[in-house]
Amino acid sequence: MTLDVPPKLPDNPTRFMDQLRALIRSRNLAYKTEQTYCLWIKRFIRFHGLRHPSTCSEKEVEEFLSHLAVQRNNSVSTQRTALNALVFLFREFLGQPLEDLSFEMARRPTRLPTVLTHDEAKAVINHLEDPHQLVARLMYGSGLRINEALRLRVKDVDFGMQQIIVRSGKGNKDRTTLLPDSLLEPLKLQIEACLIQHKQDLASGHGEVYMPFALNRKYPSEGKEPAWQYLFPASRLSKDPRSNVFRRHHLLDRSVQRAIKMALRSAGIYKQASSHALRHSFATRLLEAGYDIRTIQKLLGHSDVRTT
Numbered sequence: 352m353t354l355d356v357p358p359k360l361p362d363n364p365t366r367f368m369d370q371l372r373a374l375i376r377s378r379n380l381a382y383k384t385e386q387t388y389c390l391w392i393k394r395f396i397r398f399h400g401l402r403h404p405s406t407c408s409e410k411e412v413e414e415f416l417s418h419l420a421v422q423r424n425n426s427v428s429t430q431r432t433a434l435n436a437l438v439f440l441f442r443e444f445l446g447q448p449l450e451d452l453s454f455e456m457a458r459r460p461t462r463l464p465t466v467l468t469h470d471e472a473k474a475v476i477n478h479l480e481d482p483h484q485l486v487a488r489l490m491y492g493s494g495l496r497i498n499e500a501l502r503l504r505v506k507d508v509d510f511g512m513q514q515i516i517v518r519s520g521k522g523n524k525d526r527t528t529l530l531p532d533s534l535l536e537p538l539k540l541q542i543e544a545c546l547i548q549h550k551q552d553l554a555s556g557h558g559e560v561y562m563p564f565a566l567n568r569k570y571p572s573e574g575k576e577p578a579w580q581y582l583f584p585a586s587r588l589s590k591d592p593r594s595n596v597f598r599r600h601h602l603l604d605r606s607v608q609r610a611i612k613m614a615l616r617s618a619g620i621y622k623q624a625s626s627h628a629l630r631h632s633f634a635t636r637l638l639e640a641g642y643d644i645r646t647i648q649k650l651l652g653h654s655d656v657r658t659t
């Protein structure tokens with residue numbers, strides 16, 4: 352399955368959600384944003400008894416957001432995400448900007464991020480096996496989000512400049528980040544392994560990887576080039592939901608998350624941690640090493656230094 356590849360939409364969509372998805376894609380928003388917005392808009396529609404959103408107004412939006420805070424006890428960030436989705440729906444899609452909303456604000460505070468000590472991070476990583484171990488080392492050593500690591504292609508590892516190039520990260524932005532000395536040799540070996548797999552796929556009549564945006568039309572043969580292959584290829588081919596072509600996608604994030612959860616237990620670490628804790632720990636190590644907050648913000652790809 353290719354859960355992070357947007358499915359093909361009709362050329363002239365007529366269904367409400369298809370039209371909404373088409374608008375989101377025309378604004379070049381990330382597919383994760385599309386999934387999140389559509390999820391909250393569907394919940395809003397179900398909350399109001401399947402009424403069409405065009406028949407709703409500020410009152411219905413306020414009722415839904417207050418419900419999230421009072422009945423659902425959602426956090427501030429969750430309520431804010433729902434608000435962002437509904438603002439996009441009404442302002443951008445329906446052409447009905449929301450004015451002067453008044454709703455019950457969520458009060459459950461956002462949890463402080465979990466940070467692992469250096470020894471804890473090493474213990475977790477040592478309880479993993481490749482390729483999950485190398486993904487975790489990238490998250491801890493380069494500060495990558497899990498899907499930023501999994502979507503890396505061969506060409507995104509710059510050994511000459513000793514940096515990782517993150518393409519279309521959160522907010523659909525590119526950035527560069529650190530490539531530690533300790534990862535140089537493991538990444539070279541990983542590239543060798545993925546290119547061996549690529550040659551086998553080519554020999555079996557496959558070997559064409561998914562190309563973002565319209566690059567597959569602009570450069571129809573590039574999808575078979577070694578540079579574009581995923582650094583962490585999946586163990587088997589899967590069908591592209593838009594073209595029905597069988598391709599080798601990258602590892603799924605949930606398999607890495609599951610492996611890291613098991614590694615945390617095996618290492619005897621009982622903090623409320625997930626794979627994202629490795630990224631938090633990367634930032635903490637930089638602070639401890641004397642890096643300034645603006646540099647850390649740039650390496651993490653945060654738009655706002657307050658997030659950092």
